[in-house]
Amino acid sequence: MMKSKTIKKLYTLHSWVGIVTGILLFVIAFTGAVSVFSKPELRLWGNPEVRSLPDLNYQKVEDLVAEYAKKVPDHYREEVMIFPPSVNSYTNLTIIFESHHGDPNVELKEGQRPTPIGAMYQFDPHTYELVFEKQGTMDEIFNTGASGFAYFLVSFHADLHLGRPIGLLTTGVLGLTMMLSIVTGIFIHRKILGQLFTFRPQKTFSLMLTDSHKVIGVWGLLFNSVIAFTGAFLGLAIVVLVPAAAFVSFGGDQEKLIETFTAVPEPVIQHVEQPTQIAKILEHANLIDPDAMEIGTLTVLGYNDASAIAFTNVIGGESVATQLAVYQGSTGELKEINGNFGRLEGASGPVLDLLFPLHFGNFGGILVKVIWGVLGIGTALLPLTGMMLWIERGLNSNSPKYSERTYQRFSKLVLGSCGGIVIAVFALFPAQMIIKQGFGIENVTPILGYIFYPLWLVITVAAMIWPSEKSARSAIFYLCAAVMLSIMPINIFYTGSHVFNVINNGHYVSVGIDLVMTALGIYLLHLTNKMQTTSDDQTQNSQLNPQLQGGA
Amino acid sequence: MLVFTLLTLLIVLGLLVLNFNGALTADPKFQILSTVLLIVGAVLCCQQYGVLRGSFIFLGMVTLVGTVLALLPWQFKQIKR
Structure with a gap:
């Protein structure tokens, strides 16, 4: 049996590797999950002339x-x-x-x-x-x-647009750190099989984060190991x-x-x-x-x-x-x-x-791509839940290592940078269509950079300076849902492809992307509304409780 | 499509019987049943997609179904066996 001192050291290593590389890992994993569909799905969506x-x-x-x-x-x-x-x-x-x-x-x-x-x-x-x-x-x-947003996204995932050798070295080293996190994670979560189905969201937020981190990590162990190893090798x-x-x-x-x-x-x-x-x-x-x-x-x-x-x-x-x-x-x-x-x-x-x-998940058609894409989102959620867990434990601890303000600032940074990259990635869809079809510009890639990076930066900075973290989170979620919901109307406006003429024109892929994005946008909207309601209820209860206590 | 549906069903059932109130079941009957279902699923997948490709597809599907099942809200309810 491993000594508890060694496990404690491994836990510290696991935490710090996650804290230092977590945001970058989320960025790489999320863009990777979307990049699975770059060829041909996203290229078909962004370039109407190649649809047939x-x-x-x-x-x-x-x-x-x-x-x-x-x-x-x-x-x-x-x-x-x-x-x-x-x-x-x-x-x-x-x-x-x-x-x-x-x-x-x-x-x-x-x-x-x-x-x-x-x-x-x-x-x-x-x-x-x-x-x-x-x-x-x-x-x-x-x-x-x-050229185009699919190419832009893939090259960003591969080397963060930093080129050789710095970009490839960065993504390669991130693959290695992910492998380190996986190995240390296995040792510190010893009851891996016993907790295969353990998920208790109805108890505390902290417990929900712990359980989801473990569930995603344990079930995705093999997948994440393969992605980390192959990613490190390719980089x-x-x-x-x-x-x-x-x-x-x-x-x-x-x-x-x-x-x-x-x-x-x-x-x-x-x-x-x-x-x-x-x-x-x-x-x-x-x-x-x-x-x-x-x-x-x-x-x-x-x-x-x-x-x-x-x-x-x-x-x-x-x-x-x-x-x-x-x-x-x-x-x-x-x-x-x-x-x-x-x-x-x-x-x-x-x-x-x-x-x-x-x-790349390109060995079994759309079936494998969907599996790889969803599991890739799981890979992105691992560092995110890990960082949130670290913040939550720090805020709830009786003897926290850092001040409450430090944890809150880090939480806002995680929210802004991770939410920002998600919005910036989905904003590439309408941007590609407007630049190419609206302005008739063929070489779209260089222009996309002027939309992607400023948008990501603005959202990150806005989340940092936003007075309340809860309202910043709602704003980011609403914005993300709005961008996702704009994808279908923009496609219909510029190309005329929609669900009612898809049998005639055969544009199943682009219409399929429209439908998936719309469904995800609606779900995100519903989730944000639900979170908002729960949060309002909690605020009301906390305001009422002192009065009741006072009355009693 | 039929094979894919059957495969998904086998994996879902194979993993469902493994879950006992959020923990891995200790009942050998359910463990054996799950193993049989998953082996049949793996063989079906390899037969449909080829051995190498089928193995990776099967592992990917088990990972995906397992994660989704574990995070599904209905599984908060206590299972009575």
């Missing part, structure tokens, strides 16, 4: 690649990438020709790596007419990329693990390390012309698994050579991890299908392949 994409004519795609391959220099055909129109990447059919070794006419200095260059062509998915073209370095070409892999591994084994060359373990080996060009069977490959990839969610980019190495190989990602299906299907380009035959890290020996490959889908 046409089926692709694969032969037409093959013909377009052949036509534009003649228009680019020979060295651009080293790699051809075909992006079928998709909610998750480009909404137009996009074909990119890339030269890995840059311009052969440019002389490189000693030790200098060539800059990959290429040409991008985008076609209307309905008419197959060229709508956009661009040439330049691959960095410039890929900058013509994703630290790029900034710590890959550079360290590259330093040890590849002389510090990180790109070479990644290529060695993940990239499909380039074919040895035979210089025997044989057409690459793009249509046949796309058709086959689409049928690999009838349960699969989506076919990703088709990449061809050594286009129109007898040695050409083509590969594509298949997301979804029975396997949890994304699968890489590799084809012989000239015949269109499937050579092999395995995970992205399938080339790693031993158990590490399959384990690495599992980390991504287990964190």
Whole structure:
């Protein structure tokens, strides 16, 4: 048995880790729970033009690649990438020709790596007419990329918009602290199984907080452990693990390390012309698994050579991890299908392949997303209930460590920052629609920052200076409900999609989001009214009691 | 949809019989019944979604249903067995 002194120390560690990282953990967990639905659900909601994409004519795609391959220099055909129109990447059919070794006419200095260059062509998915073209370095070409509130939210969850290495390091370390909280939590709550169903809200507020903290923590133990571990790995892999591994084994060359373990080996060009069977490959990839969610980019190495190989990602299906299907380009035959890290020996490959889908919850359609989203909210509630419990115990203690004012200030900070992030996240919905549809601005992401951060800051500061915490809480809840309830009317106003025409236009996802947000908004409104009534009753009772006592 | 409904029902029943007045039941009959229901649920889930994917989906559903059941207001009432 563990000594009570050790348990006390672990309890102190658990409390302090929670107090120091609690608000940030809530922010990361809440944005993560919403980000589960970023692709395709939120992108579909925020970009009405992609709500109904046409089926692709694969032969037409093959013909377009052949036509534009003649228009680019020979060295651009080293790699051809075909992006079928998709909610998750480009909404137009996009074909990119890339030269890995840059311009052969440019002389490189000693030790200098060539800059990959290429040409991008985008076609209307309905008419197959060229709508956009661009040439330049691959960095410039890929900058013509994703924008919108879904992307904004995901990147905020990943690195808090602090970039590399600080942002990723922060989220990675937060994953580690969450693991520490889980481990210390297991040791200090020893009667874990006995309290599986213990919840006593009718007794005291403090007991309700204790029970909900334990219930959410115990039931979500496995889920939270997986999310904390995978989150820590995803945050630290790029900034710590890959550079360290590259330093040890590849002389510090990180790109070479990644290529060695993940990239499909380039074919040895035979210089025997044989057409690459793009249509046949796309058709086959689409049928690999009838349960699969989506076919990703088709990449061809050594286009129109007898040695050409083509590969594509298949997301979804029975396997949890994304699968890489590799084809012989000239015949269109499937050579092999395995995970992205399938080339790693031993158990590490399959384990690495599992980390991504287990964190993102994108391996079983909307069912798994809903489970991951709701459990993610539970993860966010853990630090919140923990902090509230610490405040409550401090306020009710006979010998508190800090002054009453300190606890109240911290309580207001928790309320403002956590409530503020929730409102700021939901405010991104109407903001995206108004900026994009109302003002016709395509690149929405930079503008969203001017709404998201000031709103969060204003709510946090307002909660801090608000005279009463109870009225500040009601105001935040009402504001949050109002923002949620505004989502459906704004969607109807700008896109005309609603529950009565959803069968005709097939916009089930966006209408579904509208309905969920409205239901949540109504529930929050009801909850706030109920809290207000209970609070008023308590105030009246406390005013009456002294009079009654005086009368008696 | 039918399999999903059946799966949810099995998990809900499997967890309900484990709850005895907010604590884990000590009655071996209910423990065995719960184990059987949850095993049938797990097998059904793996059969429907594949072993690996099904296992993760099953664990996720148990977590979600367990949390919701534990926080539901009706369970404040005392269970008489």
